[in-house]
Amino acid sequence: MQQHEQAEDFLEDFATMSGFGATPGGGVERQAGSAADHETRAWFAGWLERAGFEVRHDAVSNQFGLLELVPGAPYVLVGSHLDSQPLAGRFDGAYGVLAAAHAAREVARRVREGSLQPACNLAVVNWFNEEGSRFTPSMMGSSVLTGKLPLETALAATDRAGVTVAQAIAEPGDALDLTPPPVAAYAEIHIEQGRGLEESGTTIGLVDRTWAASKYRIVVHGEQSHTGSTVMADRRDALYGAALVIVAARELTDELPEGMLHSSVSELELAPNSPVTVARLVEINLDLRSPDEAVLERANALLEERLAAIEERARVTIERRLTHQWGLLAYQPEGVELARSAAAALGLTHAPTMTVAGHDSTNMKDVAPTVMLFVPSIEGISHNEGERTSDEDSVAGVALLTEVTARLVAGELGSAAAFTPGG
Amino acid sequence: MQQHEQAEDFLEDFATMSGFGATPGGGVERQAGSAADHETRAWFAGWLERAGFEVRHDAVSNQFGLLELVPGAPYVLVGSHLDSQPLAGRFDGAYGVLAAAHAAREVARRVREGSLQPACNLAVVNWFNEEGSRFTPSMMGSSVLTGKLPLETALAATDRAGVTVAQAIAEPGDALDLTPPPVAAYAEIHIEQGRGLEESGTTIGLVDRTWAASKYRIVVHGEQSHTGSTVMADRRDALYGAALVIVAARELTDELPEGMLHSSVSELELAPNSPVTVARLVEINLDLRSPDEAVLERANALLEERLAAIEERARVTIERRLTHQWGLLAYQPEGVELARSAAAALGLTHAPTMTVAGHDSTNMKDVAPTVMLFVPSIEGISHNEGERTSDEDSVAGVALLTEVTARLVAGELGSAAAFTPGG
Numbered sequence: 001m002q003q004h005e006q007a008e009d010f011l012e013d014f015a016t017m018s019g020f021g022a023t024p025g026g027g028v029e030r031q032a033g034s035a036a037d038h039e040t041r042a043w044f045a046g047w048l049e050r051a052g053f054e055v056r057h058d059a060v061s062n063q064f065g066l067l068e069l070v071p072g073a074p075y076v077l078v079g080s081h082l083d084s085q086p087l088a089g090r091f092d093g094a095y096g097v098l099a100a101a102h103a104a105r106e107v108a109r110r111v112r113e114g115s116l117q118p119a120c121n122l123a124v125v126n127w128f129n130e131e132g133s134r135f136t137p138s139m140m141g142s143s144v145l146t147g148k149l150p151l152e153t154a155l156a157a158t159d160r161a162g163v164t165v166a167q168a169i170a171e172p173g174d175a176l177d178l179t180p181p182p183v184a185a186y187a188e189i190h191i192e193q194g195r196g197l198e199e200s201g202t203t204i205g206l207v208d209r210t211w212a213a214s215k216y217r218i219v220v221h222g223e224q225s226h227t228g229s230t231v232m233a234d235r236r237d238a239l240y241g242a243a244l245v246i247v248a249a250r251e252l253t254d255e256l257p258e259g260m261l262h263s264s265v266s267e268l269e270l271a272p273n274s275p276v277t278v279a280r281l282v283e284i285n286l287d288l289r290s291p292d293e294a295v296l297e298r299a300n301a302l303l304e305e306r307l308a309a310i311e312e313r314a315r316v317t318i319e320r321r322l323t324h325q326w327g328l329l330a331y332q333p334e335g336v337e338l339a340r341s342a343a344a345a346l347g348l349t350h351a352p353t354m355t356v357a358g359h360d361s362t363n364m365k366d367v368a369p370t371v372m373l374f375v376p377s378i379e380g381i382s383h384n385e386g387e388r389t390s391d392e393d394s395v396a397g398v399a400l401l402t403e404v405t406a407r408l409v410a411g412e413l414g415s416a417a418a419f420t421p422g423g
Numbered sequence: 424m425q426q427h428e429q430a431e432d433f434l435e436d437f438a439t440m441s442g443f444g445a446t447p448g449g450g451v452e453r454q455a456g457s458a459a460d461h462e463t464r465a466w467f468a469g470w471l472e473r474a475g476f477e478v479r480h481d482a483v484s485n486q487f488g489l490l491e492l493v494p495g496a497p498y499v500l501v502g503s504h505l506d507s508q509p510l511a512g513r514f515d516g517a518y519g520v521l522a523a524a525h526a527a528r529e530v531a532r533r534v535r536e537g538s539l540q541p542a543c544n545l546a547v548v549n550w551f552n553e554e555g556s557r558f559t560p561s562m563m564g565s566s567v568l569t570g571k572l573p574l575e576t577a578l579a580a581t582d583r584a585g586v587t588v589a590q591a592i593a594e595p596g597d598a599l600d601l602t603p604p605p606v607a608a609y610a611e612i613h614i615e616q617g618r619g620l621e622e623s624g625t626t627i628g629l630v631d632r633t634w635a636a637s638k639y640r641i642v643v644h645g646e647q648s649h650t651g652s653t654v655m656a657d658r659r660d661a662l663y664g665a666a667l668v669i670v671a672a673r674e675l676t677d678e679l680p681e682g683m684l685h686s687s688v689s690e691l692e693l694a695p696n697s698p699v700t701v702a703r704l705v706e707i708n709l710d711l712r713s714p715d716e717a718v719l720e721r722a723n724a725l726l727e728e729r730l731a732a733i734e735e736r737a738r739v740t741i742e743r744r745l746t747h748q749w750g751l752l753a754y755q756p757e758g759v760e761l762a763r764s765a766a767a768a769l770g771l772t773h774a775p776t777m778t779v780a781g782h783d784s785t786n787m788k789d790v791a792p793t794v795m796l797f798v799p800s801i802e803g804i805s806h807n808e809g810e811r812t813s814d815e816d817s818v819a820g821v822a823l824l825t826e827v828t829a830r831l832v833a834g835e836l837g838s839a840a841a842f843t844p845g846g
Contacts (some may be wrong), residue, residue: 085699088700089696090754131699132698138698143747181582183659183828193651193653194653223807224806224807225805227710228634228687228712228780229803230617230803230806231685232676234803237687238692239669239689240673240688243667243669244666247666247667250660250666259655261654264650264660265662265666265699266650266698272508273690273691274554274687274690275690276554276561276806277509277806287650297684307792356649356651357651357699379657380654382648383648383649383699
């Protein structure tokens with residue numbers, strides 16, 4: 001297939017795929033294990049089968065399209081995730097899965113026609129529940145495969161309606177018996193979800209590091225009372241306390257050098273959530289992220305000071321639990337170099353970049369040589385129906401992922417099993 | 424029955440009644456139409472029947488214990504509400520309903536023995552859903568009876584699980600065919616839910632006015648984006664905007680003379696409520712209350728300034744809808760005078776007082792002569808399992824309500840129909 005044919009074919013498939021769970025605002029909503037997620041997976045399974053892949057999924061519903069090229073050899077995995085946030089864009093995750101499928105089909109063609117000598121087998125992967133919006137934690141499928149999250153914990157996770165992952169992923173007639181194969185290397189392409197590439201006029205981001213992050217669960221304990229008759233000085237209002245925490249988290253970003261700290265609170269549950277009763281309890285998440293570990297450390301220290309002051313001011317107690325903490329995590333330099341070399345060979349502008357968001361590649365890089373690529377996001381918009389990437393950048397990314405996958409299948413980062421799932 | 428026998432009997436019944444929906448913390452949870460509410464109502468119906476009242480309820484589940492003393496005459500209604508907030512105290516509402524039942528039984532006895540000449544009939548009433556925690560709006564039953572809320576609107580109100588009032592109140596075997604009788608006068612006793620009586624060492628509050636209030640529904644519109652990768656300057660975070668509103672509402676109370684403004688936000692819903700997506704939409708309530716209309720007006724003006732500033736600061740738009748607005752509302756002076764005279768006759772300390780909270784009497788006073796009484800709340804605690812009133816004050820309130828009811832039945836505030844429900 002010529003490159004422009006691959007490009008046209010990719011854009012057509014992407015438009016078709018974007019119809020599953022389509023929203024009026026031009027985005028998609030396909031939360032993990034929802035009907036729209038199942039529909040997208042079923043369509044994708046058909047695509048893979050028509051392209052000659054054997055479609056299977058493992059016990060946590062990671063979906064694989066397997067292609068044996070070298071009997072007994074380990075696999076190059078290439079993929080991303082088809083699940084989305086609520087009212088999300090078409091690109092986040094889904095772009096990378098379809099790009100992986102098109103790249104893998106082209107690599108298989110080159111092997112068949114004899115222009116590429118394989119050292120590894122090849123599998124496309126659609127990771128289950130990368131987003132974590134319906135079921136916690138995010139990056140669930142890749143966390144289970146890499147042994148970071150027990151399968152039982154993942155299957156028992158519930159959504160707000162009490163539905164478990166085990167219930168949500170049940171696909172009648174499907175066998176859940178695949179043990180994923182040994183992995184030689186992993187590659188993923190994703191939209192940037194930021195403005196860096198667009199502003200610098202660069203087509204390809206070569207992801208070399210992850211921002212440092214600290215993630216908290218915070219519970220504010222107050223005391224129920226009457227919203228009307230209780231005098232202000234007597235109140236222990238958990239929602240007022242939580243509001244002060246949300247404002248403080250945001251204002252930390254103004255106290256540190258511009259652009260060096262991202263903070264957010266995006267989840268909140270309160271009790272009793274009644275019109276005339278002061279809240280006794282509020283639970284929120286709170287994330288701090290920085291491209292500089294020293295800045296993050298300073299932000300954590302400032303946050304601790306703020307929380308102590310808020311406890312006094314709102315007469316509440318604040319329970320804080322650091323649930324995730326990581327420093328700047330590096331992707332393997334040889335993977336970054338392979339990607340750089342491939343981009344150069346295709347004449348694509350490229351630059352090293354960091355990822356702020358977590359990806360399934362964040363898990364995979366800890367167990368196998370990994371290549372992580374970005375294409376530009378228009379205006380940096382993401383987790384929003386207005387998320388876009390130009391056709392030109394989309395197909396440039398597919399071409400690059402094809403080149404990277406070919407090199408990985410040829411064994412450029414090694415052809416031994418770096419990691420054996422469940423092993 | 425001697426007064427000390429009535430007192431002992433009341434305290435025993437109150438302890439029994441407090442067992443329905445009892446919580447581990449010593450309170451009750453009997454939200455409107457819940458199993459615990461139905462159980463309490465069933466027990467109360469039995470009590471009324473044993474005391475010789477005819478038990479009926481109307482189409483919105485207001486429960487009546489009717490006693491005909493003067494064929495064809497209008498009724499004196501006396502009561503309060505048995506429903507509660509989540510994790511609430513035993514007294515709020517329930518105290519007044521049981522006090523009304525004991526008062527009415529004693530008045531009936533006096534009529535039977537010939538020591539009281541009735542001019543009106545007598546009914547105990549348990550208003551449906553005064554609290555409004557499960558179904559909006561609060562004071563639902565008295566609002567329907569007084570024609571302020573269409574019955575159909577009330578029956579169609581849903582809780583967070585989508586259950587309607589019509590579904591929640593269905594009591595198999597009960598006829599919903601009572602049209603409430605014409606009303607000559609209304610009396611209610613309630614705990615103060617504040618510290619005023621306790622601090623001044625007064626047993627009885629003679630409620631003469633309601634605080635002025637402005638109640639808002641506020642919707643903050645932001646824009647979904649990625650909590651990690653979106654640069655801070657690009658965010659339109661609806662939860663950050665809402666947090667600024669919650670803090671601003673609280674801080675208004677510091678800018679105005681001490682004790683002259685109560686403010687609260689106690690309800691919050693956000694979308695999408697996901698760990699990695701900035702909130703696009705947050706909806707909250709916001710109440711301002713003051714014993715001075717000029718202060719409330721100033722607070723509303725300051726709030727408007729704050730909301731405009733928050734729209735700029737958080738890059739959100741804030742939709743505000745004033746849902747309720749009232750000035751200082753007076754109870755009829757002749758009702759206050761009747762209560763004062765009755766308290767004096769019993770030798771109970773008493774003082775005029777305002778109510779900050781709304782009560783079913785707030786609705787009833789608009790259609791019929793109404794007497795509203797308070798007994799002290801220990802430490803002003805309310806809407807909390809720790810809500811308490813001393814036995815001494817409890818029984819003093821029952822004695823006073825008995826005296827007030829006797830005077831109303833004798834026609835001291837008139838014996839004509841002031842209001843005919845549905846008329």
